[in-house]
Ligand SMILES: Nc1ncnc2c1ncn2[C@@H]1O[C@H](COP(=O)(O)OP(=O)(O)O)[C@@H](O)[C@H]1O
């Protein structure tokens with residue numbers, strides 16, 4: 001069985017973070033493992049408190065996994081503060097896993113900052129070059145480009161997304177996927193692999209329940225890479241998975257409800273033919 005590790009924050013309401021990642025891994029039939037970087041007190045209406053986990057414990061969790069188990073892909077989500085980022089970076093250098101999917105989580109949909117402002121440069125310098133693929137949403141792509149250029153870059157069109165993907169590629173990741181969830185019209189994601197741009201289209205589903213979409217997409221990509229798919233096929237499969245998960249999203253809580261993960265849904269997404 002393929003084994004996939006998430007290094008991310010805990011979301012108490014189960015829609016995003018570690019919980020979304022593990023649900024996604026299970027739906028893909030891969031074995032999920034987790035390293036918790038922070039505990040959030042969160043529900044469908046907002047994030048109310050964050051407790052960062054001490055970097056020694058993060059390091060120890062990473063040692064515990066890699067000294068015992070072969071890891072086929074790693075998804076990185078909420079990393080919060082510079083010392084967490086350095087600890088993860090040093091451990092990745094030590095164990096050198098492949099298929100690192102970096103979701104540069106910055107601000108939750110409810111508007112809470114999940115990455116301390118002083119962490120942005122560390123994320124860019126320490127983690128971007130180690131990523132096989134990085135998956136920013138539009139505000140995250142803008143933040144990263146603004147941090148490296150000191151300009152006020154705004155991504156408004158699909159062509160802007162393509163240009164941004166090319167510029168972020170220069171920061172070191174092997175592939176860049178800019179997600180179009182924050183645009184209007186069709187939900188179009190853009191991949192740049194250093195050679196060509198590929199667009200991934202889906203209809204925009206009319207729902208408020210999109211809590212955890214970014215976490216789910218990046219974990220689905222990591223699962224597909226672990227299963228041996230190429231980057232383009234991994235993104236294409238993951239895009240189908242997230243679209244189906246949003247289509248069947250759940251009216252749980254009073255705010256932005258979560259996406260839905262289960263085996264039957266995975267079959268509906270067309271990835272399993274039995
Ligand atoms: N309403 C929607 N309908 C269809 N796809 C969506 C919708 N909202 C987001 N997506 C897709 O979900 C994935 C996550 O994108 P996005 O919501 O931008 O990420 P994040 O959660 O990091 O902000 C992308 O593939 C995006 O195209």
Ligand SMILES: Cc1ncc(COP(=O)(O)OP(=O)(O)O)c(N)n1
Pocket residue numbers: 008009010011015016017018040042077078105107108109110114210211212213214215216
């Ligand atoms: C613990 C934790 N990690 C990440 C997020 C952000 O999740 P994401 O899927 O990018 O988007 P929203 O859930 O914020 O819509 C989070 N909220 N919590």
